[in-house]
Amino acid sequence: MPGSTLASVSGDRPAVPESPAADVRARPSGWRRYRANPWAVAGLGVLGLGILVAAAPGLVTSRVPTRMGETPFAPPSTTHVMGTDDLGRDVLSGVTHGTRTSLRVGFLATAIALAIGAAVGAASGYYGGRVDSLLTGLTEWVLVIPRFFLALLLVAIWGATTWNITLAIGILSWPLTARLIRAEFLTLKERDFVVAARAVGLRDRTIILRQILPNALPPAVVNASLEVGNAILLEASMSFLGLGDPSVPSWGSMLFNAQGFIRDAWWMSLFPGSAIFLTVLSLNLVGDGLTDALNVRLAGRCGNGGLDGHSEQLDRAAGGLDRHVDLGGPAGGGDRASEALPAGRPWMRNRREHDPGGHSHPGGRQ
Numbered sequence: 001m002p003g004s005t006l007a008s009v010s011g012d013r014p015a016v017p018e019s020p021a022a023d024v025r026a027r028p029s030g031w032r033r034y035r036a037n038p039w040a041v042a043g044l045g046v047l048g049l050g051i052l053v054a055a056a057p058g059l060v061t062s063r064v065p066t067r068m069g070e071t072p073f074a075p076p077s078t079t080h081v082m083g084t085d086d087l088g089r090d091v092l093s094g095v096t097h098g099t100r101t102s103l104r105v106g107f108l109a110t111a112i113a114l115a116i117g118a119a120v121g122a123a124s125g126y127y128g129g130r131v132d133s134l135l136t137g138l139t140e141w142v143l144v145i146p147r148f149f150l151a152l153l154l155v156a157i158w159g160a161t162t163w164n165i166t167l168a169i170g171i172l173s174w175p176l177t178a179r180l181i182r183a184e185f186l187t188l189k190e191r192d193f194v195v196a197a198r199a200v201g202l203r204d205r206t207i208i209l210r211q212i213l214p215n216a217l218p219p220a221v222v223n224a225s226l227e228v229g230n231a232i233l234l235e236a237s238m239s240f241l242g243l244g245d246p247s248v249p250s251w252g253s254m255l256f257n258a259q260g261f262i263r264d265a266w267w268m269s270l271f272p273g274s275a276i277f278l279t280v281l282s283l284n285l286v287g288d289g290l291t292d293a294l295n296v297r298l299a300g301r302c303g304n305g306g307l308d309g310h311s312e313q314l315d316r317a318a319g320g321l322d323r324h325v326d327l328g329g330p331a332g333g334g335d336r337a338s339e340a341l342p343a344g345r346p347w348m349r350n351r352r353e354h355d356p357g358g359h360s361h362p363g364g365r366q
Helices: 020-026 030-035 038-055 092-127 130-142 147-158 164-170 176-190 191-197 206-239 251-258 267-294 310-323 332-339
Strands: 350-353 360-362
Touching: 030 038, 030 267, 038 092, 092 130, 092 164, 092 176, 092 206, 092 251, 092 332, 130 176, 130 360, 147 164, 147 206, 176 206, 191 206, 206 251, 206 267, 251 267, 267 310
Parallel strands: none
Antiparallel strands: 350 360
16 A cells, blocks of 8 residues: 555565664674784884874984085994985984875875876766766876876976975876776666665765765775885885985985995995885785775675675665665655665665565565
């Protein structure tokens, strides 16, 4: 009878659990899965130490990295833990303050790339058609251009400042993020929760930003952790070739200054090179840990975006949502769908069978 959708559920249908979140809480959290990887925890510790040094270099050394006048080529000692360079500048001070420059370039360039890639990938995957063809062609065109040489060209034209280097790296690093986001959107845009969102009249922008994008971000987040390391390496390479910002200390510029003194003053290249190695390694280990933490299978969601093998209880939960979301029923259940819409989480499964009365039963149970 019209208006009685909620009361028309068959009495022999299995009871709906109080909340699917109770079953989700029983599964290992993302931090527990991350913590299970000891190398990822070690990488996070090294990265955290680097961020602390970048935020407060005065905790490590009080010397100014550009101050000259100390003894040139002094080997590591209690006075200068990492020695001095050819101009008498303290190497420890240069490495410490260079941490801020390298991490700032890495994180800001990755943020720019993530923003551009998410926008391009979301538009391409959601709208499809000519929009998809145009944006996919643009992505592939940027991919085939050697990123390092184009970055060198842009910095040579714009000027060798830290901001220009960051911007050049960021606008050349988005294609892989765009491809990952596009692939997720192509999968998610046909799911039941997106169909329900369209049926209740949500705008495309709301569907993209609030329903699909939160579910499409995990692969891009893992890739972003790796892109930070790539950006640091790219900045160090440009500085090593003499295109770094001469007004700020950086690991690449220290290596540029040390390349003529490798035999006589090995410490000038060893310590900044080790800092680059440890930072990039820690970022890759963090990326591995994020892969475990955000893995949808380990999180209890199967690879097709639905819910996994806690199936019995969660299937019943999905059936319970059908009581509230009846898009095709004569009772006007569509106006209740917006209240029951699971806020960007695809609780409803595709494998459902419908009885002659029009009610959906998970797994074909009557």
